[in-house]
Amino acid sequence: MTIDDGIPVEEHEPLWLLIEWPFGESDPSKFAVTTLGTKMSKKQIVRQYKERYRTEQAYEEMKGELGLDHFEGRRFRGWHHHVSVVLCCYAFIVAERDRSFFPSADAEGHAHPLRFAA
Structure with missing residues (x-):
């Protein structure tokens, strides 16, 4: 199949193509096409x-939980305040x-709890 869009x-x-x-399993479950960089490793792309x-x-x-979509103002300052408060609340929740979870440790015994946040 060829596409003639005028670009060589x-x-x-x-x-x-990510599969x-x-x-x-006998068959793949998901497919995706992406244009992520060619200099990235396969692991980085995934x-x-x-x-x-x-x-x-x-x-x-x-x-759903913090009301990010409940802002009904008309000015950027109010919207910016609303989004900033929601993001701060979300950061607190995370x-x-x-x-509340016991952190996992890597092979050398170093804990990396923030790796599992959000």
Whole structure:
């Protein structure tokens, strides 16, 4: 299949096809196409792609639990204040959630609790 968009093929951005194929399954479960950088390792590309899910979860949590989408003002200053308060509240919740779990340690015995936050 070719696309004639007027741009030479060698100038197109490279595309990565990500396929999630759980161990033991007969077929892949998810597919995605991305234009993330060619200098990134495969592990970095997958990590960056998976970060989208965590970002969407945080956004949904802030909308549902903290009222991120309840602002009805007309000025940037009020909106900025509202978003700043919601983000501070969310940071507090993440910190409290992190405090309530026993931190995991790596192979050398160093704990990295913030790795698991949010």
